[in-house]
Amino acid sequence: MSLEGKKIGFGLTGSFCTFSKVVKVMEDLVAEGAELIPYLSYNANDFDTKFGLAADWKDKIEAITGRKPICSIVGAEPVGPQKLLDVMVVAPCSGNTTAKMAYGITDTPVLMAAKAQLRNQRPVVIAVSTNDGLGLNAKNIGLLMCVRNVYFVPFGQDDPVGKKSSLVAKMDLIKDTIDYALKGEQIQPVLIETFRS
Numbered sequence: 001m002s003l004e005g006k007k008i009g010f011g012l013t014g015s016f017c018t019f020s021k022v023v024k025v026m027e028d029l030v031a032e033g034a035e036l037i038p039y040l041s042y043n044a045n046d047f048d049t050k051f052g053l054a055a056d057w058k059d060k061i062e063a064i065t066g067r068k069p070i071c072s073i074v075g076a077e078p079v080g081p082q083k084l085l086d087v088m089v090v091a092p093c094s095g096n097t098t099a100k101m102a103y104g105i106t107d108t109p110v111l112m113a114a115k116a117q118l119r120n121q122r123p124v125v126i127a128v129s130t131n132d133g134l135g136l137n138a139k140n141i142g143l144l145m146c147v148r149n150v151y152f153v154p155f156g157q158d159d160p161v162g163k164k165s166s167l168v169a170k171m172d173l174i175k176d177t178i179d180y181a182l183k184g185e186q187i188q189p190v191l192i193e194t195f196r197s
Contacts, residue, residue, distance in 0.1 A: 001179040004033035008178070009085040009117065011110030012061075012069075014043030015092035015129035016051040021171040022091050022127075023057075026064050029175060037085065038062075038069040041097060041108040045071045076109040080116030087178055088117040088124045091153065091171065095130030095137045102140035118149055123181035127153040127174055133167025141167075145190075151181040156192040 010026060012019065030036055038061045048054050061069050070076050079085055090097065090110055097110060106115045114124050126144065130137050134157070144150050153169035154177070170192060180187040 001182060002033070003029060003175070003178070006034045006086045006182070007037065007084060008034050009037050009039060009079065009088040009113050010065075011039040011041070011088065011090045011113055012044045012057075013041040013090065013092060013094040013097040013108070013110055014047065015094040016044075016047070016049045018092040018129045018168065018171060019051055019057060022174075023060055023064065025091065025171055025174045026061065029178075030064055032175070036065040036067070038065050038067060039076055039109045039113045040069045040071050041094075041110045042071075043094075043096075044110075045069070070109050070113070073106070073109055073112045076112035077116065079113045080119045083120050083122075085113075085117055085122065087122065087181055088114050089127070089174060089178065090114055090124065091127035091169070091174055092129035093126045093169075095132050095140075098126070098128060098130060098137055098144065099140045101126075102143040118147075121149055123149050123151055123178075123184075125151050125153060125174065125177050125181050127169035127171060127177075128155050129168045131163055131166045133165060135165035151177055151186050152190050153177045154187060154190055154192045
């Protein structure tokens with residue numbers, strides 16, 4: 001499916017180890033003609049980590065999308081009443097964000113945009129990246145899998161020996177997952193063979 005002219009909300013949350021892969025996906029989506037509107041959780045907006053400085057990531061995202069990332073709940077709120085997005089992507093979706101989304105907690109810009117999108121019965125694509133996906137967050141992923149208009153990027157264990165509970169989405173399948181989600185379908189298979197992220 002062509003993404004030409006599609007308005008895609010793209011929310012990044014605090015699973016910083018996947019940012020470089022996610023930023024590459026953003027570049028690919030823009031190259032396909034999509035209009036990306038970036039959202040950052042407070043952690044993604046504020047934290048400098050070994051994976052890069054927050055200011056540098058924001059500069060990269062702005063350069064790719066041509067827009068300053070939306071970093072406040074107030075800035076994200078219009079997604080609902082104005083029906084701004086064709087699809088909302090949360091990538092990476094941290095364990096913290098997964099848990100909050102499963103229980104309807106809306107305390108970051110990314111969660112506000114996702115909630116507003118679901119209010120409009122439009123697709124939300126989730127690319128999980130969490131060290132406790134087969135631990136405490138397993139139930140939250142399960143809950144979200146049952147929510148109408150929520151679609152998962154295929155995921156698997158990224159290090160089953162060293163981090164037995166860790167799950168990471170195959171970020172290079174975000175575009176394909178969007179294609180299916182825009183048709184109201186979940187890409188299959190959701191659970192994929194073990195891989196190194």
